Amino acid sequence: MTLGIRVKICGLTRPEDVSAVADAGAAYAGFVFFPKSPRNVTIEQARHLAVEVPVGVAKVALVVNADDALLDAITAAVPLDILQLHGSESPKRVSEVRSRFGLPVMKAVGVADQEDVAALDLYAEVADQILVDAKPPKNADLPGGNGVSFDWRLISARRWSKPWMLAGGLTPDNVAEAIALTGAKQVDVSSGVETAPGVKDAGVIQEFIQATRVPVKL
Numbered sequence: 001m002t003l004g005i006r007v008k009i010c011g012l013t014r015p016e017d018v019s020a021v022a023d024a025g026a027a028y029a030g031f032v033f034f035p036k037s038p039r040n041v042t043i044e045q046a047r048h049l050a051v052e053v054p055v056g057v058a059k060v061a062l063v064v065n066a067d068d069a070l071l072d073a074i075t076a077a078v079p080l081d082i083l084q085l086h087g088s089e090s091p092k093r094v095s096e097v098r099s100r101f102g103l104p105v106m107k108a109v110g111v112a113d114q115e116d117v118a119a120l121d122l123y124a125e126v127a128d129q130i131l132v133d134a135k136p137p138k139n140a141d142l143p144g145g146n147g148v149s150f151d152w153r154l155i156s157a158r159r160w161s162k163p164w165m166l167a168g169g170l171t172p173d174n175v176a177e178a179i180a181l182t183g184a185k186q187v188d189v190s191s192g193v194e195t196a197p198g199v200k201d202a203g204v205i206q207e208f209i210q211a212t213r214v215p216v217k218l
C-alpha cells in the first residue's frame with residue numbers, strides 16, 4: 001500500500017504537458033499568468049490548454065498581485081477550479097478574491113526562516129489552501145518556480161487548519177525525503193520536471209509522481 005500524495009505540476013505551456021500530467025496521475029495542473037516567467041501563458045493559450053485537462057484534475061491559475069480586471073479576464077475565459085495567489089497579496093486581498101470570484105483560493109507563502117512560518121498561520125485563516133514554498137533568492141526575477149528548497153525541518157512539526165501543499169526545489173530525487181520530513185500530503189513542482197525553463201519532460205513527470213508513492217507499513 002502507498003500514501004496517496006496529491007501532486008500539482010505547475011507551469012504547463014503546451015498540449016503535450018497537459019497529456020503528460022493527466023497520464024501520470026497528477027491531481028492539479030497549473031498555468032502561470034506572469035509575463036516575466038518563461039512559463040507564462042496568455043489567456044487564450046490557457047483556455048486551449050485548460051479544456052484539454054480531464055475531469056478529476058484541478059485546473060489552477062497562478063497570478064502575482066493580479067488586479068480585479070486581470071482576474072475578471074482570466075476567469076471569464078478559462079475554465080478553472082482554483083486561483084493561486086503567488087505575490088504579496090495581504091490576507092484581506094485573499095478574502096476579497098475568494099468572495100468576488102467564487103473560486104477556492106490557494107495562497108503561496110515563501111519560507112526561509114521561522115518568521116515566515118508564522119505568516120502561514122495568518123493565511124490559513126483566510127485561504128482555502130496554503131502553498132508552503134521556498135522564499136525566492138535575493139535578486140531572483142520570479143517570486144516562484146526558482147528550483148530552490150527551504151529547510152523542511154522548519155515545518156516538520158507544523159499542521160494547519162486548511163489543506164496545504166509543499167513546494168520549492170522538489171525533484172524525483174528528493175520528494176520522498178521531503179514528504180517524510182514534513183508530512184506533506186500534497187506537493188507542487190515546476191522546474192524539477194523540466195529540461196529547460198518552461199519545457200516540461202513527460203518522463204520526469206512520471207518519475208516524480210512515482211517517487212511520491214511512498215510505501216506505508218501496515
Ligand SMILES: O=C(O)c1ccccc1NCC(=O)[C@H](O)[C@H](O)COP(=O)(O)O
Binds near residue numbers: 189
Ligand atoms: O513558475 C513560475 O514561473 C512562477 C512565476 C511567478 C510566480 C510563481 C511561479 N511558480 C510558482 C509555483 O507554483 C512553483 O511550482 C513553485 O514555486 C515551485 O517551483 P520549483 O521550485 O521550480 O519547483
